[in-house]
Amino acid sequence: MHEQSLVRTLLKQVDAIRREHGADQIREVRVEVGPLSGVEPLLLESAFDQLAAGTFADGATLAIDEVTLQAECRSCRQQFEVDAFDFRCPDCGGHVRILRGDELMLVSVSVACHEHAKISS
Amino acid sequence: MTDCTKTINVRRDVALEAKADAEAERRRLARRGTLVVNLLSSPGAGKTTLLEATARRLTPRHSMAALVGDLETDRDAQRLSPLVPAAQLTTGGACHLELPLVRRGLEALGDPQVDFLFIENVGNLVCPASHDLAEHLRVVLVSTTEGDDKPGKYPKMFRTSQAMLITKLDLLPHVPFCVEAVQADARRIQPELDILEVCAIQDTGISAWCDYLCQLRSERLAAYQELA
Numbered sequence: 518m519h520e521q522s523l524v525r526t527l528l529k530q531v532d533a534i535r536r537e538h539g540a541d542q543i544r545e546v547r548v549e550v551g552p553l554s555g556v557e558p559l560l561l562e563s564a565f566d567q568l569a570a571g572t573f574a575d576g577a578t579l580a581i582d583e584v585t586l587q588a589e590c591r592s593c594r595q596q597f598e599v600d601a602f603d604f605r606c607p608d609c610g611g612h613v614r615i616l617r618g619d620e621l622m623l624v625s626v627s628v629a630c631h632e633h634a635k636i637s638s
Numbered sequence: 639m640t641d642c643t644k645t646i647n648v649r650r651d652v653a654l655e656a657k658a659d660a661e662a663e664r665r666r667l668a669r670r671g672t673l674v675v676n677l678l679s680s681p682g683a684g685k686t687t688l689l690e691a692t693a694r695r696l697t698p699r700h701s702m703a704a705l706v707g708d709l710e711t712d713r714d715a716q717r718l719s720p721l722v723p724a725a726q727l728t729t730g731g732a733c734h735l736e737l738p739l740v741r742r743g744l745e746a747l748g749d750p751q752v753d754f755l756f757i758e759n760v761g762n763l764v765c766p767a768s769h770d771l772a773e774h775l776r777v778v779l780v781s782t783t784e785g786d787d788k789p790g791k792y793p794k795m796f797r798t799s800q801a802m803l804i805t806k807l808d809l810l811p812h813v814p815f816c817v818e819a820v821q822a823d824a825r826r827i828q829p830e831l832d833i834l835e836v837c838a839i840q841d842t843g844i845s846a847w848c849d850y851l852c853q854l855r856s857e858r859l860a861a862y863q864e865l866a
Binding site for chain 1: 641642643644645646647648649650651652653656733734764765767768790793794797826827828829830
């Protein structure tokens with residue numbers, strides 16, 4: 518249910534990008550999913566296939582890049598990969614902020630374009 | 639004419655607009671003096687009982703309202719209505735609240751100018767963690783009856799919370815629940831978590847909880863005044 522509403526939002530954004538670029542058909546939508554994005558890739562994929570059917574995105578591939586959690590220590594500025602959701606800085610034990618892995622990120626949209634051969638006027 | 643594929647680079651958080659919308663609402667409510675508290679837990683952890691005890695303690699000096707979320711029935715709103723203005727948000731089948739539902743609830747209450755607005759989310763430790771309801775404070779409840787192993791199982795809920803309340807403290811002698819274990823597990827995920835212990839039906843810890851809320855209200859609202 519949660520994935521379905523996310524895909525609805527995603528498709529709206531993809532539609533706007535497609536229109537902006539004057540494209541009809543979408544070939545691929547690439548997203549980035551992290552361990553704290555609250556998104557299960559398999560559910561996202563099936564929601565995408567279901568909701569894209571019969572729309573401008575019919576037949577498009579949803580490419581999902583699964584990224585790791587990256588954080589930065591607010592005290593010593595050390596950047597590290599968060600392992601097993603342990604958010605303590607491995608160097609100084611300080612508090613950290615998340616750099617990557619807590620979002621559903623729209624990375625790119627691939628559209629079909631038609632290149633006309635140059636016609637001399 | 640040849641077919642080709644053009645890739646448009648975007649790199650944008652899909653929830654960007656929703657986040658901006660929630661932030662605008664958070665500012666609006668802060669500027670008029672309302673601290674919004676989002677209460678989250680599994681079903682039956684004691685959110686409504688905590689709200690009843692909180693209302694009794696807070697309302698002589700402060701004003702408050704409550705929006706209570708469930709899939710069906712208005713049982714929670716009925717429990718709270720004798721104490722404070724309360725509106726039920728029924729989600730049909732949805733497992734969490736979203737900002738439009740909160741706005742509808744606020745409208746139903748006549749957009750009240752209160753010191754505290756409590757939002758009791760649908761009992762669920764998963765999806766509610768992913769939805770910003772314009773709250774200034776996110777509080778997760780863990781009851782002694784549900785086990786001390788919950789933080790590690792639901793990391794997003796605990797990572798995104800600022801406070802954790804251990805509830806049903808009176809049952810501690812009867813259940814295999816270790817307060818130190820749940821604290822350590824939660825602080826591994828969110829080292830900045832404020833942790834309080836309560837037993838709402840016996841009014842234990844409610845005074846400290848309300849002091850905490852009042853202190854946080856002053857701090858958070860002052861921070862938003864500075865932003866203005």
